[in-house]
Amino acid sequence: MNDREKIIEILLKDDNFTLISHMLPDGDSIGSLLALGAGLKRIGKKVQMFTPGPIPRKYTFLKGAELVDNQVFSSTSSKVVIVLDSSDEERLGLFKDQVMSFARIINIDHHVTNQSFGSLNLIDAEASATGEIVFGILKELGVELDQPIAEALYVAISTDTGSFKYDNTTSHTHLVIAELLKYDLSPGVLSQKIFDERPLSFFILLKEAISSLELYLKQTVAVMTISKDIRVGSGATTDDLDGIVNYTRNIEGIELGILFYVESDREVKVGFRSKLLDVSALAGKLNGGGHVRAAGCRLQGNYETVKEKVLREAFEMLKEL
Amino acid sequence: MNDREKIIEILLKDDNFTLISHMLPDGDSIGSLLALGAGLKRIGKKVQMFTPGPIPRKYTFLKGAELVDNQVFSSTSSKVVIVLDSSDEERLGLFKDQVMSFARIINIDHHVTNQSFGSLNLIDAEASATGEIVFGILKELGVELDQPIAEALYVAISTDTGSFKYDNTTSHTHLVIAELLKYDLSPGVLSQKIFDERPLSFFILLKEAISSLELYLKQTVAVMTISKDIRVGSGATTDDLDGIVNYTRNIEGIELGILFYVESDREVKVGFRSKLLDVSALAGKLNGGGHVRAAGCRLQGNYETVKEKVLREAFEMLKEL
Numbered sequence: 001m002n003d004r005e006k007i008i009e010i011l012l013k014d015d016n017f018t019l020i021s022h023m024l025p026d027g028d029s030i031g032s033l034l035a036l037g038a039g040l041k042r043i044g045k046k047v048q049m050f051t052p053g054p055i056p057r058k059y060t061f062l063k064g065a066e067l068v069d070n071q072v073f074s075s076t077s078s079k080v081v082i083v084l085d086s087s088d089e090e091r092l093g094l095f096k097d098q099v100m101s102f103a104r105i106i107n108i109d110h111h112v113t114n115q116s117f118g119s120l121n122l123i124d125a126e127a128s129a130t131g132e133i134v135f136g137i138l139k140e141l142g143v144e145l146d147q148p149i150a151e152a153l154y155v156a157i158s159t160d161t162g163s164f165k166y167d168n169t170t171s172h173t174h175l176v177i178a179e180l181l182k183y184d185l186s187p188g189v190l191s192q193k194i195f196d197e198r199p200l201s202f203f204i205l206l207k208e209a210i211s212s213l214e215l216y217l218k219q220t221v222a223v224m225t226i227s228k229d230i231r232v233g234s235g236a237t238t239d240d241l242d243g244i245v246n247y248t249r250n251i252e253g254i255e256l257g258i259l260f261y262v263e264s265d266r267e268v269k270v271g272f273r274s275k276l277l278d279v280s281a282l283a284g285k286l287n288g289g290g291h292v293r294a295a296g297c298r299l300q301g302n303y304e305t306v307k308e309k310v311l312r313e314a315f316e317m318l319k320e321l
Numbered sequence: 322m323n324d325r326e327k328i329i330e331i332l333l334k335d336d337n338f339t340l341i342s343h344m345l346p347d348g349d350s351i352g353s354l355l356a357l358g359a360g361l362k363r364i365g366k367k368v369q370m371f372t373p374g375p376i377p378r379k380y381t382f383l384k385g386a387e388l389v390d391n392q393v394f395s396s397t398s399s400k401v402v403i404v405l406d407s408s409d410e411e412r413l414g415l416f417k418d419q420v421m422s423f424a425r426i427i428n429i430d431h432h433v434t435n436q437s438f439g440s441l442n443l444i445d446a447e448a449s450a451t452g453e454i455v456f457g458i459l460k461e462l463g464v465e466l467d468q469p470i471a472e473a474l475y476v477a478i479s480t481d482t483g484s485f486k487y488d489n490t491t492s493h494t495h496l497v498i499a500e501l502l503k504y505d506l507s508p509g510v511l512s513q514k515i516f517d518e519r520p521l522s523f524f525i526l527l528k529e530a531i532s533s534l535e536l537y538l539k540q541t542v543a544v545m546t547i548s549k550d551i552r553v554g555s556g557a558t559t560d561d562l563d564g565i566v567n568y569t570r571n572i573e574g575i576e577l578g579i580l581f582y583v584e585s586d587r588e589v590k591v592g593f594r595s596k597l598l599d600v601s602a603l604a605g606k607l608n609g610g611g612h613v614r615a616a617g618c619r620l621q622g623n624y625e626t627v628k629e630k631v632l633r634e635a636f637e638m639l640k641e642l
Contacts, residue, residue, distance in 0.1 A: 158485075161508075162512075163484045163485060163486050164479075164484060164485050164498075164508060165484050165508055165509065165512035165513075165516065165517075166508065166509050166512075167507055167508055167509035167510075169502070169508045170502060171499045171500070171502040171503050172499070174495040174496070174498045174499035174502060175495070175496070175499045177485075177495045178492045178493070178495035178496045178499065179492070181490070181491060181492040181495060182492050186488055187482075187485060187486055187487065187488055187490045188486065188487055188488035189488075191483075191486035191487075192486075192596070195486065196486075196570075196571045197571055197572075197573050198571060198572065198573060199572070199573045200536075200540070200572050200573065200574075203531050203534070203568065203571075203572060204531065206527075206531065207527075207528050207531040207532060210524050210525065210527065210528040211528060213524070215521075219521070246517075247524065249513075249517070250513075250517045250518055250519060250524075251518075251519065251520070251521050251524060252518050252519060252520045252521065253521075275513060293509070
């Protein structure tokens with residue numbers, strides 16, 4: 001039996017599970033958590049759900065979100081913990097030690113970088129989202145889906161594919177969504193919540209970011225810079241920075257977009273977005289990481305020093321393109 | 322035989338077709354046109370393709386776009402014209418009379434408002450896009466798809482569903498896309514071209530628009546104002562204004578978004594976007610029109626006068642909500 005078969009067997013046999021997804025939860029981690037939790041309950045299992053840290057407000061509409069404990073990893077009689085969407089144990093944040101002390105750790109994820117830290121590991125890097133893997137598991141368990149499960153899986157998959165825009169979206173992804181849309185979902189309402197609607201503070205931050213725009217290498221590199229003071233002044237959260245960095249790439253003709261977020265005189269966070277360039281390699285050279293078209297790093301030093309270093313590496317890589 | 326069956330029969334029997342889609346072409350009209358044109362050619366038909374007016378630059382990468390004539394509706398030996406994605410004959414613009422003089426007019430569309438102006442009409446308002454209907458036709462004709470046809474259909478359907486975000490997206494839509502993605506398409510590259518990428522001038526205009534933001538009625542109404550001077554100064558085109566008005570609605574808590582575009586001391590263009598409010602009714606009161614969540618009007622008068630009038634009407638309607 002391979003790990004997948006063993007996991008299915010355990011899910012069918014055992015009747016008490018602890019589920020957790022990663023810190024700074026996103027749509028895929030929350031959606032996968034809620035869908036698997038609700039699915040296991042539908043076949044009579046006892047389930048406790050956790051996230052290390054609060055669920056962002058935009059996902060709290062999902063049914064079951066109110067049952068997720070994000071403060072205390074309370075003792076439980078379950079002997080099996082299922083970790084979702086977490087490439088390594090560090091992503092379990094303040095709950096890490098408690099999770100890793102379980103006798104049986106089932107690790108379900110789609111990140112190619114997953115460290116296989118579980119006692120059983122189901123890693124499918126072909127899946128667009130952990131939600132896509134959870135869909136397959138629920139099907140194999142014989143769980144009949146319902147509206148809340150379908151909605152949670154839709155949110156999981158649409159978040160991680162950017163509403164099916166990213167290249168991790170496959171034919172199979174769309175087949176799964178075709179199934180989910182049979183359960184009375186509104187793509188319009190869900191997409192507005194997940195993608196389009198942002199707080200006013202985000203747009204003020206965006207204005208500041210565009211004002212800071214600099215272009216390099218015949219307008220193929222776009223650089224935006226935001227200081228902590230400017231972010232705090234706009235009322236935006238650090239989460240909002242993620243939305244900003246995407247804009248660096250969206251300018252016509254731009255191959256590489258960079259956002260510098262100046263945390264202090266001694267530390268700068270850097271986000272990369274690209275159209276063709278492998279920015280995970282670029283970030284890797286700077287002790288960061290990420291995906292091929294979206295990556296980042298965190299560097300010690302003041303803004304000028306960090307910027308010079310980052311641009312030097314970036315220009316070097318672009319030359320090789 | 323119903324109209325659909327008659328159309329299939331004609332497409333199989335005849336061997337010479339004229340294809341046309343509507344003026345101010347969008348992704349669905351162009352994608353449907355190119356896919357049906359290429360599909361008919363694959364089964365040995367002669368095809369001529371037209372659009373009344375040029376294809377926007379962002380769609381010219383599609384294979385076959387260079388074969389579409391948008392200047393002259395040249396005489397042709399075909400006796401059958403196929404009109405795609407056009408709710409009425411007015412949408413054929415300068416080619417209208419020539420198209421309507423054909424003995425046989427096949428009208429294929431997904432708009433519920435279609436006027437059935439053809440001699441044969443295949444109107445499927447359940448289809449998310451005309452591209453979704455064309456997919457079904459090609460399948461029924463036994464046309465084997467290829468990469469360019471799949472790409473054209475992908476562009477058609479993803480454009481009209483806003484990358485599967487709008488509520489016209491169905492389970493069937495995703496099944497069709499699942500088929501198309503078997504033909505070596507890159508959702509990432511296509512989506513970037515269709516949705517995300519905008520000229521630099523657009524972002525500068527966006528910055529100006531956000532700077533002008535005013536909020537009313539407990540932050541449920543967002544108003545942005547752009548003068549012609551500011552638009553021209555940013556280098557943006559009038560097309561770019563369309564992208565800006567969407568931002569008025571995307572602010573959290575906003576029910577109604579309004580963009581004032583001051584053309585001169587005597588004329589102001591007004592765009593409306595909403596989440597629930599019927600802005601086509603609002604625009605209607607001001608001699609404009611449009612869709613339920615996206616509408617507009619053009620008013621004579623200076624900015625202050627027009628703004629006061631528009632806000633008065635808008636606040637009135639919001640009170641009734």
